[in-house]
Amino acid sequence: EAGVxxxxxxxxxxxxxxxxxxxxxxxxxxSVYWYQQALGLGLQFLLWYDEGEExxxxxxxxxxxxxxxxxxxxxxxxxxxxxxxxALYLCASILGFGPEAFFGQGTRLTVV
Amino acid sequence: RKExxxxxxxxxxxxxxxxxxxxxxxxxxxxxxFWYRQDCRKEPKLLMSVYSSGNEDGRFTAQLNRASQYISLxxxxxxxxxxxxxxxxxxxxxxxxxxFGRGTSLIVxx
Numbered sequence: 509e510a511g512v513x514x515x516x517x518x519x520x521x522x523x524x525x526x527x528x529x530x531x532x533x534x535x536x537x538x539s540v541y542w543y544q545q546a547l548g549l550g551l552q553f554l555l556w557y558d559e560g561e562e563x564x565x566x567x568x569x570x571x572x573x574x575x576x577x578x579x580x581x582x583x584x585x586x587x588x589x590x591x592x593x594x595a596l597y598l599c600a601s602i603l604g605f606g607p608e609a610f611f612g613q614g615t616r617l618t619v620v
Numbered sequence: 621r622k623e624x625x626x627x628x629x630x631x632x633x634x635x636x637x638x639x640x641x642x643x644x645x646x647x648x649x650x651x652x653x654f655w656y657r658q659d660c661r662k663e664p665k666l667l668m669s670v671y672s673s674g675n676e677d678g679r680f681t682a683q684l685n686r687a688s689q690y691i692s693l694x695x696x697x698x699x700x701x702x703x704x705x706x707x708x709x710x711x712x713x714x715x716x717x718x719x720f721g722r723g724t725s726l727i728v729x730x
Contacts, residue, residue, distance in 0.1 A: 541718065543720070550707070550720050550721060550723055551664070551707070551720040553717055553718075553719065553720075556716075556717055563716075564717060596661075598663055598664070600718070602716075602718075607652045607654070607669065607711060608654070608666050608669075609666075609709075609718050610666075611663035611664050611665070612663060613662070613663050614663055
């Protein structure tokens, strides 16, 4: 069974551009969570999608947004990129309400 | 106060040593507790769940103290391959959002 997959694995953008990150959860998992992990910091919760709806968002500005598609895959969009957006972005899927979260390998976003 | 707090370390121990990590959480209504392991530049992976009765998996033992709101992870007979960052994770009641500690770095040396 395929795990959580994320694409691309690496992304380099310039300040002010937009980035789109993608995540495909494990088959049958309806919940997708997005986290940001900046260098030396812990995982910061960004967004939670379940059954196509945004259920909760973390303490991030509105330029971080996303959506979940009918097949439960998800997209994270970051507009007006800033240098401090450089981080590893991790997607996790959970079956129903948990408890275990399965992570993709992450997208490493570098803003120059 | 942060929701989940961990000593970032690093904990630098020789092979064969016993090492313990603690993690405190602020939400007394938290329901589920886990330890994840994250290798350098990789994604976190579940190490073990933590139950009130405590649980053991080989060299690893996890404990939960609800009264004091902390969880612990004990690693016995440390191996070089145990070198990683150990993340404490707490799920709150009703929020269903796994909240991660910053992680504790463990370095096991020969």
